[in-house]
Amino acid sequence: MRVYETLMRSSALPYPPHSVGFDVKKAYSAILLFGMISLLGDIVYEGGRGIMPGYLTALGASALTIGAVMGAGDLLGYGLRLFSGRVVDVKGWHWKFLFSGYGLIAAIPFLAFAGLWQVAAFFIVLERVGKALRAPPRDAVLSFVSKGVGVGKAFGLHEALDQIGAVAGPAFMAAILLSAVGDYRMAFVSLFLPYGLLLLLLHRAYVKVGGVETKAFKRDVKLALPRSFNLYILSVVLNVLGLIPIALILHKADLVLRPIGMLWIVPLLYTIAQLATIPSTLASGFLYDKAGVTFLAIPFALSTIPSALALLSCSFEGLLVACAFFGFVLGMQGSIYRAAVSAFVSEDVRGTAYGVFNAAYGVGLLAGGITFGALMDLRAPFHLVMAYIITLELAAIASLLKSMRACKSSQ
Numbered sequence: 001m002r003v004y005e006t007l008m009r010s011s012a013l014p015y016p017p018h019s020v021g022f023d024v025k026k027a028y029s030a031i032l033l034f035g036m037i038s039l040l041g042d043i044v045y046e047g048g049r050g051i052m053p054g055y056l057t058a059l060g061a062s063a064l065t066i067g068a069v070m071g072a073g074d075l076l077g078y079g080l081r082l083f084s085g086r087v088v089d090v091k092g093w094h095w096k097f098l099f100s101g102y103g104l105i106a107a108i109p110f111l112a113f114a115g116l117w118q119v120a121a122f123f124i125v126l127e128r129v130g131k132a133l134r135a136p137p138r139d140a141v142l143s144f145v146s147k148g149v150g151v152g153k154a155f156g157l158h159e160a161l162d163q164i165g166a167v168a169g170p171a172f173m174a175a176i177l178l179s180a181v182g183d184y185r186m187a188f189v190s191l192f193l194p195y196g197l198l199l200l201l202l203h204r205a206y207v208k209v210g211g212v213e214t215k216a217f218k219r220d221v222k223l224a225l226p227r228s229f230n231l232y233i234l235s236v237v238l239n240v241l242g243l244i245p246i247a248l249i250l251h252k253a254d255l256v257l258r259p260i261g262m263l264w265i266v267p268l269l270y271t272i273a274q275l276a277t278i279p280s281t282l283a284s285g286f287l288y289d290k291a292g293v294t295f296l297a298i299p300f301a302l303s304t305i306p307s308a309l310a311l312l313s314c315s316f317e318g319l320l321v322a323c324a325f326f327g328f329v330l331g332m333q334g335s336i337y338r339a340a341v342s343a344f345v346s347e348d349v350r351g352t353a354y355g356v357f358n359a360a361y362g363v364g365l366l367a368g369g370i371t372f373g374a375l376m377d378l379r380a381p382f383h384l385v386m387a388y389i390i391t392l393e394l395a396a397i398a399s400l401l402k403s404m405r406a407c408k409s410s411q
Contacts (some may be wrong), residue, residue, distance in 0.1 A: 030145040030209045031154050034138065035161030037205060040198040041105055042165025043172060044191045045127055048108035050170035051177065052124060055184045059117035069121040073128035078362020080132035085140075085355020089348065094137040095206055101134025102202050109195055112188035136354040143342045143350055145209060151339045156285020159335040163277045170271070225353060229344035231403035232293075233360045235396045236337060239300045240364030242392030244307040244372045246273055246326050252310055252376075253319045269323045276327025281335040288336040293343050293404055299332040300396045307372075307389050312382055337361075344407055 049070075056069065084101075088094055107123040107130070114120035139155075146154030173187050180186040253269055288295045306329065309322035338357070345353040375385055 024149060027145050027147065027149045027154075030205070031142065031149070031157055032161070033201060033205050033208065034142055034145075035158045037102070037198055037201045038138075038158060038162040039165035039168075040194045040201065041102065042162055043169040043194045044105050044108050044198070045131075045169070046166045047169030047173040047191060048111065048127075048188065051173050051184060051187060052111075052120075055111065055188075056117050056120055058184060059114070059120055061117035061121075069124055073125045075362065075366065076125060077128035077131040078365070079359050080129060081136050081358035081362075082352075082355040084133050085136035085352045085358075088137045088140060088355075089350070089352045094141060097133045097137045098141075099202065099206075101130045101132070101137075102198060104130025104133070105195055105198065109188050109191040112185040132358075135358055136352075139338055139341075139354040140350045141209065143339075150285075150289035151342050152285040152288030152336055154285070155339040156281045156283075156288070156335040159281040159285075159331065159338075160278050162334070163274055163281065163331065166277075167271060167274045225345060225349060225356065226407070228403045228407035229341070229353060229356075231399050231406055232340065232344050233357060235296075235300070235399035235403060236357070237360050237364040238392050238396035238399060239303055240333075240361060241368045241371065242307065242389045242396065243303040243329060243368060244310050244326075245365065245369045246270065246323070246330070248369070248372050248376060249273075249306065249310045249319060249322050249326060252313075253316070253323075256314060256316055256319065269320060272320065273323040273327035273330065276324045277331030277334065280328045280331025284332045284336050285339070288339055293340050293400070296332075296336060296340060296400055297397050299329050299336075300393050300400065302332075303329050304386075304389050304393055308386060311376070311385055333361075344403065 052070070061069070084097055088097060104127055107127040111120055111123050114123060142154055142158060143151055172190075176187040176190050177183070250270060284295070284299070302325065306322045306326040309318050309325065313319055313322065338354070341353050341357050342350065375388075
């Protein structure tokens with residue numbers, strides 16, 4: 001606690017005075033360090049999210065309550081990033097928000113002591129607020145330390161490590177629940193260990209990485225974002241609107257597997273989707289550094305595949321392939337979509353830009369989930385659904401190309 005308070009008091013200078021320049025070796029070291037921090041963070045909160053519904057049910061929450069709590073948390077987790085991104089750029093509070101945001105991950109292991117579902121709901125939403133605080137400054141710092149290495153490779157490597165944690169977390173919780181005979185409290189308490197390791201690595205990152213972006217920081221930052229960036233954001237939102245959420249693919253799998261008594265396979269499909277993101281993030285990161293922003297047209301086009309398979313297929317095999325393709329696209333969204341932000345905005349507004357990006361992405365996810373859910377409930381004709389999906393993805397590609405032209409004309 002004393003270390004944390006000392007760091008908070010020292011943040012009048014937003015970064016330590018050293019570590020102004022990075023060579024390639026130091027850049028990769030910093031990228032790996034942030035990747036390990038995210039890996040441990042994912043073990044804690046993705047592991048926790050894997051057992052939250054069952055825990056809330058055990059505390060007496062209804063299905064409607066569970067949906068409302070998780071949805072409210074996700075909405076705040078994305079929407080508040082616009083606020084945190086702007087504050088980072090104006091105040092230079094990169095490390096204040098990083099320590100505060102990662103610190104709030106403690107809400108997940110503290111769920112072990114929530115005796116009421118209302119208290120558990122508060123902790124769940126609180127952790128998502130922490131996600132909103134830490135994501136924009138983390139992405140901004142990553143974009144700075146990747147100079148000379150390649151921003152695509154940096155975000156791709158970071159996202160790959162992040163996804164390893166996303167896979168390991170639920171698996172870790174499954175093992176704990178198996179050994180503890182369904183004791184949710186024991187499972188949550190066990191997450192204090194990776195959380196403690198996370199804080200140690202975060203402190204190390206502050207010491208080693210801290211001042212890398214000081215030369216780009218400006219107190220009189222202008223918050224206006226270029227037209228090219230706004231067009232890029234539009235393309236991302238259109239793309240996400242045309243991609244069926246993984247939750248609805250798993251819902252379809254539930255309908256297929258329930259009659260034959262094989263519901264235990266449904267979470268394995270989610271694991272497959274998470275695993276598919278790992279090679280996707282790495283490969284797309286390297287290809288992005290070679291091809292540039294135009295490479296994003298590929299995941300935009302690929303987004304039609306999982307949507308089509310999930311809506312057309314009524315077989316386990318078809319849904320398995322849909323999950324794999326979804327994970328492949330998701331890996332690209334988590335790496336090169338973020339990396340492309342740096343191509344449209346200058347360094348002094350990058351925190352704001354990442355805040356806008358994440359807020360828009362969250363709105364797209366919410367709207368896409370509502371739209372695809374309605375289409376599935378209404379059993380809309382497949383050809384009409386495909387026309388909707390293809391139209392959106394073509395519009396996304398068109399907006400992407402237009403953003404690139406606007407960016408070139410402004411240079």
